[in-house]
Amino acid sequence: MSLLNRMRTSVARLRAPQVETSCGPARIYVTNWGGRRLRVLDIGGTFQSGTYLDEGWCDVPFPYLARFDAIFDAGIPMRDLCMLGGGGYAYPKHLIAHHEEVRIDVVEIDPAITRIAREHFFLDRLQQAYRTEQTGRLGLICDDAIRYLHACANTGRTYDAILNDCFVGPSAEERLLLPEAVDALRACLRPHGLYVSNVISALEGVKSEPLIRHVDALSRVFAHVCVLPGSQARRANEPNNVLVVAAIMPCALSGSIPLFDAV
Secondary structure, eight states, X not given: OOHHHHHHHHHHHHHSOEEEETTEEEEEEEEEETTEEEEEEEXXXXXXXXXXXXXTTTSOOSHHHXXXXXXXXXXXXXXXXXXXOOTTOHHHHHHHHHOTTOEEEEEESOHHHHHHHHXXXXXXXXXXXXXXXXXXXXXXXXXXXXXXXXXXXXXTOOEEEEEEOOEETTEEOGGGGSHHHHHHHHHTEEEEEEEXXXXXXXXXXXXXXXXXHHHHHHTTTOSEEEEEESOTTSOTTSOEEEEEEEESSOOOOTTOEEEEEOO
């Protein structure tokens, strides 16, 4: 983002009214993003989600969200998905619009966030345009992610992939690294399933601790763990969005870096 656009974004943020959420005050405003008008959900000065305001309202606005599509390159069925953390529902919108074979359950703990998504990020338009209530392709679940995973594990509900975009401010929800949470994740995946988690971390060096924590926690129960860099243009020793992928069975994802494989 250019200096001028950063200045305009700062002004827009300061002028935007606050909306109370469980994570603190949120602001919704419009900025320029790659030459397109983008409405953003800003909590604590951090972009939590966004939507384009043109005909590409179902397009993913941030590169790391597009990287979630790597699950479709693994050569395994991807029909029944779960996403932890709704935000502005940017990736679920993309899935419904561009992968007509997919259904997805979205678990969002805060009803205020889902209301914001309906009113400002085209969630209502998505439901109407793609008839998701009639087809059952989009499940909206208001619950804590860990509580939902335990409920699924107890009832035998499983998914082809579980995608995690849960954040508390600028940091990933690390309660999902607790042993009981990782065990529940494993129980909720089908044998070929993938768990994909968005993490803000460097790939190497002193700022890679968040990535190391995720790999250590997941490799306890998953035989295969790799990472998908969110942007090839960023330095490996600087924090960036990276996707950590954990699998029960071997999987090959284009551009992935193996971090752990059981011998």
